[in-house]
Amino acid sequence: MGKIRGRDYISWLWQYTAPYAGRIGLLLLFGLLETFASLAMVQITKEIIDHATVGSGFGRLLTGYVLLLLGMQGISVLSTLLTALVTERFSFGIRRQIYEKILHSGWREVTAYHTGDLMTRLTSDAGNVADGIVGTIPNILQLGIELVLVFCMLFYYSPLLAVFALLVAPVAALCSWWLGKRLKRLQGKVQESESEYRSFLQESLANLLIVKAFTGEDRAVERLTKLREERFYWVYRKTGLGTASSTVMSLAFQGGYLIAFSYGAWQLSRQQITYGTMSVFLTLVNRVQAPILGLAQQIPRIIALLTSAGRIMELQRIPGEQRAAGEIRGWEIGVELRNVCFGYTREPVLKRVNLKICPGEFVAIVGESGIGKTTLIRILMAFLETGAGTVDFYNGSGQRQETGAFVRKFIAYVPQGNTLFSGTVRENLQMGREDASEEELWAALKLASGENFVRSLPEGLDTVIGERGHGLSEGQAQRIAIARAFLRRAPFLIMDEATSALDEATEVAVLQGLRALEPRPTCLLITHRKGVLKYCDRELCIREGSVTEECSTTTICTA
Numbered sequence: 001m002g003k004i005r006g007r008d009y010i011s012w013l014w015q016y017t018a019p020y021a022g023r024i025g026l027l028l029l030f031g032l033l034e035t036f037a038s039l040a041m042v043q044i045t046k047e048i049i050d051h052a053t054v055g056s057g058f059g060r061l062l063t064g065y066v067l068l069l070l071g072m073q074g075i076s077v078l079s080t081l082l083t084a085l086v087t088e089r090f091s092f093g094i095r096r097q098i099y100e101k102i103l104h105s106g107w108r109e110v111t112a113y114h115t116g117d118l119m120t121r122l123t124s125d126a127g128n129v130a131d132g133i134v135g136t137i138p139n140i141l142q143l144g145i146e147l148v149l150v151f152c153m154l155f156y157y158s159p160l161l162a163v164f165a166l167l168v169a170p171v172a173a174l175c176s177w178w179l180g181k182r183l184k185r186l187q188g189k190v191q192e193s194e195s196e197y198r199s200f201l202q203e204s205l206a207n208l209l210i211v212k213a214f215t216g217e218d219r220a221v222e223r224l225t226k227l228r229e230e231r232f233y234w235v236y237r238k239t240g241l242g243t244a245s246s247t248v249m250s251l252a253f254q255g256g257y258l259i260a261f262s263y264g265a266w267q268l269s270r271q272q273i274t275y276g277t278m279s280v281f282l283t284l285v286n287r288v289q290a291p292i293l294g295l296a297q298q299i300p301r302i303i304a305l306l307t308s309a310g311r312i313m314e315l316q317r318i319p320g321e322q323r324a325a326g327e328i329r330g331w332e333i334g335v336e337l338r339n340v341c342f343g344y345t346r347e348p349v350l351k352r353v354n355l356k357i358c359p360g361e362f363v364a365i366v367g368e369s370g371i372g373k374t375t376l377i378r379i380l381m382a383f384l385e386t387g388a389g390t391v392d393f394y395n396g397s398g399q400r401q402e403t404g405a406f407v408r409k410f411i412a413y414v415p416q417g418n419t420l421f422s423g424t425v426r427e428n429l430q431m432g433r434e435d436a437s438e439e440e441l442w443a444a445l446k447l448a449s450g451e452n453f454v455r456s457l458p459e460g461l462d463t464v465i466g467e468r469g470h471g472l473s474e475g476q477a478q479r480i481a482i483a484r485a486f487l488r489r490a491p492f493l494i495m496d497e498a499t500s501a502l503d504e505a506t507e508v509a510v511l512q513g514l515r516a517l518e519p520r521p522t523c524l525l526i527t528h529r530k531g532v533l534k535y536c537d538r539e540l541c542i543r544e545g546s547v548t549e550e551c552s553t554t555t556i557c558t559a
């Protein structure tokens with residue numbers, strides 16, 4: 001992936017900002033109205049003081065002041081509400097897009113990231129971008145306009161003072177330039193340490209049993225503290241840098257104010273200006289320096305925005321999956337692999353694999369642990385791209401197509417391990433087919449030998465199960481996963497050690513149910529258990545990266 005350049009940031013930010021430009025513009029308008037109102041109040045204050053010192057009435061001026069004050073409060077309330085609304089919508093818009101992107105990206109590339117890191121990018125980084133676009137950028141524009149307006153007003157009253165008040169500007173510019181680069185590096189470190197911290201939290205909570213079983217509670221807390229300290233270190237350095245620069249700017253600011261104050265007092269003592277003008281001086285000097293200071297204070301926010309935008313862009317640059325439309329139809333589906341090679345690293349896992357599985361065939365794949373059985377499945381299902389060779393699916397009418405994401409439409413898959421979601425048994429089953437009727441759900445459970453135990457659950461199909469099947473035994477969870485795949489009524493079924501947690505009798509019942517399926521799917525079973533083999537037509541063995549025929553029984557492939 002290439003380096004992200006300045007213009008990439010701009011076009012990326014614009015792409016997300018454009019749909020909200022109207023609402024963000026409205027926020028800017030509210031900000032400007034507040035600025036105008038506050039400047040008008042400065043002018044009215046002067047008039048009130050001047051009228052008061054000469055003893056004339058100022059009732060109307062006071063009414064005007066109160067009306068402006070109320071108007072400003074009203075705008076401030078509207079602005080706060082709109083900011084909350086736009087930020088929420090904006091951040092959800094980004095989160096949704098990243099989420100969709102992750103779901104449609106290559107499995108291998110996405111799983112190279114820790115889920116904790118992905119979560120940080122989805123939540124904290126998306127939040128930083130939303131705050132930056134909705135809050136910081138309009139704020140910068142507003143402060144810039146305010147600076148110009150106040151400077152012009154101050155210049156009208158005293159050109160010399162206006163120039164003095166701007167003395168803080170070069171200090172602010174120097175500080176900002178010096179800060180920018182350093183802050184970006186520190187902000188990157190803060191986000192990285194946040195990712196590590198969240199990853200650890202998520203992983204240790206998901207594997208609580210292991211932590212407890214290995215009496216690792218204290219070690220886990222220690223590790224968490226260490227990660228927190230690491231994050232604290234970077235946050236501390238970032239905050240320290242920000243504080244040092246704002247102290248310098250604050251001193252420059254106070255200096256400017258002191259000069260204005262002394263100059264005003266000197267003019268007042270010589271009766272060259274009125275008390276009202278003196279109050280305008282002081283307020284305006286304050287007001288001209290405040291936007292400069294405010295602008296400088298936006299730098300860390302802009303840096304946070306850019307750093308987080310960069311981290312999100314990195315995810316978005318992950319290549320998407322090939323989404324060619326599937327042309328293979330019908331029930332009779334087979335697959336043919338020719339000279340397929342694959343390795344996760346330079347070391348090959350599969351070397352020149354040639355293999356044909358015919359429509360309706362039941363094939364067992366065996367081989368020692370870690371030899372490449374699951375890898376072969378991932379290649380068939382296009383989760384992994386082959387280094388060389390071809391994987392073609394074909395049907396009984398002679399249509400042929402190279403594998404791609406589309407094959408998952410006609411493949412039902414029972415992966416290794418517990419793959420249930422939290423929710424009801426029904427919701428888990430309906431992942432197989434959303435519109436499955438009650439009868440179909442029970443029929444699938446029956447085939448998977450899960451009917452009796454689900455009927456005995458307190459709420460039957462509506463029993464709530466926890467994360468990763470919490471509340472069920474491994475074997476029960478496996479039977480629900482098998483029923484979920486059966487419900488799909490797919491012409492090609494892949495089961496990766498799907499009956500490993502079942503007792504022998506239940507396993508036999510499931511395999512018999514599988515063979516009784518009508519119409520009969522093509523079936524690929526990865527197994528370490530001898531008992532499974534007698535339900536298969538062929539047994540293939542992966543050995544030293546190649547697939548060899550162990551024994552051939554009944555089926556001769558004619559398609």
Ligand SMILES: Nc1ncnc2c1ncn2[C@@H]1O[C@H](COP(=O)(O)OP(=O)(O)OP(=O)(O)O)[C@@H](O)[C@H]1O
Pocket residue numbers: 344345349367368369370371372373374375376
């Ligand atoms: N994401 C990955 N990145 C790098 N190497 C991997 C990855 N997944 C698996 N491997 C390696 O690829 C090889 C084959 O793994 P695979 O999971 O296909 O084995 P398997 O035959 O299914 O094993 P088992 O029977 O234990 O499930 C192993 O050496 C494994 O370490």
